[in-house]
Amino acid sequence: MTPHSFPRDLATINLFKRRTVLIWLVFALATLSLIVRLVYLQVMTAPDLLEKARRQQMFTLRPFIPRRTITDRKGVVLALDRPVYTLFAHPHLYKQKPEEIAAKLAPILKRPADKLTEVLNRDTTSTQVEYWLSEENADRIYNLRIDGLDLVQQRHRLYPQQDLAAEILGYVNVDHRGQAGLELSQEKLLERIDQTPSVTQDGSGKLIPTRIPAGMIQSDRTSLQLTIDSRIQRTARQSLKQQMVKYGAKRGAVVVMDVRDGGLLTLVTEPTYDPNRYYEADVKLFKNWAVSDLYEPGSTFKPINVAIAIEAGAIEADTVFNDEGALTIGGWPVANFDYEQVGAVGPLSISQILERSSNVGMVHIVQRMKPSVYYGWLERIGMGDISGIDLPSETPSTVKPQEQFLEYVIEPATASFGQGFSLTPVQLVQMQGILASGGKLLTPHVIKGLINEEGEEYYQPKLPTPRQVISAATAQRVVDMMSNVVEKGTGKPAKIPGYRLGGKTGTAQKASETGGGYANKKITSFVGIFPAKEPRYVVLAVIDEPVGDDAFGSTVAAPIVKTVIEDIIVTEGIPPSHPEEVTSKIPILTAPQPTPTPATNSPTP
Structure with missing residues (x-):
């Protein structure tokens, strides 16, 4: 070692020491910050975070809850709910030409392809193509996997006997609210008491089977029976x-x-x-x-x-x-x-x-x-x-x-x-x-x-x-x-x-x-x-x-x-x-009715 090399070595050592102290200081500050943050999250904001986590994990199911079925005294169905679907089209999401989409929908909807093309070509962000689609036809459209089509489930009230008991039953409007007859006077009795259950889902959005409420499997399946024959x-x-x-x-x-x-x-x-x-x-x-x-x-x-x-x-x-x-x-x-x-x-x-x-x-x-x-x-x-x-x-x-x-x-x-x-x-x-x-x-x-x-x-x-x-x-x-x-x-x-x-x-x-x-x-x-x-x-x-x-x-x-x-x-x-x-072979005769000439306040029989 030469006399001139010693001061340089000492300077290097001092620099190393300073850097080490700085690193430990940064590390200590970071650790302290993490501890403070942990205390803040675990103690100060814990209730809010817990509620937020629950909202992210819990998913509210909205199943099809039909209005009660109405039957006569012998069980003949007079009114019932069925799921129906409304088909919407969103032109900005099409990946096929409207003509091609119309050709695929025409056989299902039983409508001319050219008329459907006019609907699908409308200059709008969303348009209604068809309403009151049955589940069968809705499934057929869903299986086409056409981008830009959307099926929305709704309830539809069906009266299988047509006008047989209309004056008794009444009807429901587009909002599914009773407007006449029993549909109006017995609104509360006809609405089911099923609750919309909440279930737990994992991080990928899949339901956790063990977290499904036991009561979810049970539901109200009662129907309203009338005295009518x-x-x-x-x-x-x-x-x-x-x-x-x-x-x-x-x-x-x-x-x-x-x-x-x-x-x-x-x-x-x-x-x-x-x-x-x-x-x-x-x-x-x-x-x-x-x-x-x-x-x-x-x-x-x-x-x-x-x-x-x-x-x-x-x-x-x-x-x-x-x-x-x-x-x-x-x-x-x-x-x-x-x-x-x-x-x-x-x-x-x-x-x-x-x-x-x-x-x-x-x-x-x-x-x-x-x-x-x-x-x-x-x-x-x-x-x-x-x-x-x-x-x-x-x-x-x-x-x-x-x-x-x-x-x-x-x-x-x-x-x-x-x-x-x-x-x-x-x-x-x-x-x-x-x-x-x-x-x-x-x-x-x-x-x-x-x-x-x-x-x-x-x-x-x-x-x-x-x-x-x-x-x-x-x-x-x-x-x-x-x-x-x-x-x-x-x-x-x-x-x-x-x-x-x-x-x-x-x-x-x-x-x-x-x-x-x-x-x-x-x-x-x-x-x-x-x-x-x-x-x-x-x-x-x-x-x-x-x-x-x-x-x-x-x-x-x-x-x-x-x-x-x-x-x-x-x-x-x-x-x-x-x-x-x-x-008896003797016919029963009906007496002829006389022709009346009623006076004031003198009704006929």
């Missing part, structure tokens, strides 16, 4: 249509109620619509007029008035009245429908008054009661109230204010033969159900309840307890009188060999739309109670504004009720109460 509903609609065409009627309704519990087997109105294509229908058809429109029931209300008079103690079942054929009440003329042909009739029993549908006889019956007593009974059976049916937009029945009813003697008189007050067809069925059920006021309804996949009852709506309004003995006496109406009176067209049923015709003048009296139009009806002994069904047919001199309740409405009851007999397998009539 599709077969009887179809029979009623076909018969109603035939009579409406035959008599050029404006509209009609048929209602069938089981008097054991108030369940409706049939509720038909015409004209109607197909809920699958509700957007093509007249909006007036969305209203179920059997529930929402009032009319004067006419002579079909007479049996109820007879029951009221018997129950009030005003008459006995064997009381006899003199029928003068016509009379004047408070300055107003009241006459029987056949007064100009028959004139004064003479003595009539209560049963004969119903058989002949005598207006004068009914006035005498009601006059035996104080107007206040009669009015109280009308209120007791539900006049001025609603029936409580589980369908939307029910209108309460109407009766004149009590002061007017008590002051003017014409009011009880006209009410005696079913005019001067108004109700809906469903409300009349409810009131006739008082007679058929042994005196109980039932709540008409169409919902039976929710059932599971095994057909077991899962939920049943709670109905008001039936209220006894008249005695069972009085109810049966009146039904027996109504049986004579069918056997010997104006209800003969409803007679069924081998069976006994009670019935009552009605042909009421329609109130003028401008007010102040009655128009020259009429509304015909017939109500049947079947069987006459131990009744189970009330069947009502109402035909609005039939045309023709022979258009009466007996000719227009009674044949509909007869057809419906015959179908009930077959459907339920009800044996005849008089089997000897079924095998």
Whole structure:
């Protein structure tokens, strides 16, 4: 080592030492920074980071959750949800020519390729190509693997029976919200309770099987079952249509109620619509007029008035009245429908008054009661109230204010033969159900309840307890009188060999739309109670504004009720109460109907 090399070596060593210290200093600072950062992440921001991690790892599934299926009482599907798809095109993402894409889509969509090309060539970022695609066609399009096409899943409500029960079911709009019928009134009951489950996914986005919630496999598979019978509903609609065409009627309704519990087997109105294509229908058809429109029931209300008079103690079942054929009440003329042909009739029993549908006889019956007593009974059976049916937009029945009813003697008189007050067809069925059920006021309804996949009852709506309004003995006496109406009176067209049923015709003048009296139009009806002994069904047919001199309740409405009851007999397998009539060769003749000349406030039968 030379004397000059030593200072250079010392300088090198010092430089090395300084660099080492600097490196350790940097390392120490970095370590300290990491420790500070770690403490910050693990302590200071831990809750926020944990929540962020959960959001990244958890994925919310949005499965297809259908609206509840609706079935009739025997399981026939009336409404169900199905997944459908809307096809969108995004031109900026095409990797093929629009013409080539259109050629591949045409066979699936069953549309001309040139028309599809026009749609695919639109100058827009996104365009709708087709909607309501089935799963099968959506899968075929997906398997084409065409860039620029997008399939969006939606729910679609399908009504397999078309217009069979449109007035009951209603429909849902494009937002899948109920707009009429049960789809509207039972919105909460029809929406399923399935929850959108959250599952865990790994870093690559794959679901972690062990982290899938156990409840995700289970889901609500209940359906809404109705009391409606599709077969009887179809029979009623076909018969109603035939009579409406035959008599050029404006509209009609048929209602069938089981008097054991108030369940409706049939509720038909015409004209109607197909809920699958509700957007093509007249909006007036969305209203179920059997529930929402009032009319004067006419002579079909007479049996109820007879029951009221018997129950009030005003008459006995064997009381006899003199029928003068016509009379004047408070300055107003009241006459029987056949007064100009028959004139004064003479003595009539209560049963004969119903058989002949005598207006004068009914006035005498009601006059035996104080107007206040009669009015109280009308209120007791539900006049001025609603029936409580589980369908939307029910209108309460109407009766004149009590002061007017008590002051003017014409009011009880006209009410005696079913005019001067108004109700809906469903409300009349409810009131006739008082007679058929042994005196109980039932709540008409169409919902039976929710059932599971095994057909077991899962939920049943709670109905008001039936209220006894008249005695069972009085109810049966009146039904027996109504049986004579069918056997010997104006209800003969409803007679069924081998069976006994009670019935009552009605042909009421329609109130003028401008007010102040009655128009020259009429509304015909017939109500049947079947069987006459131990009744189970009330069947009502109402035909609005039939045309023709022979258009009466007996000719227009009674044949509909007869057809419906015959179908009930077959459907339920009800044996005849008089089997000897079924095998008899003697034809059953129907008495011809007279041509009426009604006076003011004098409806025909």
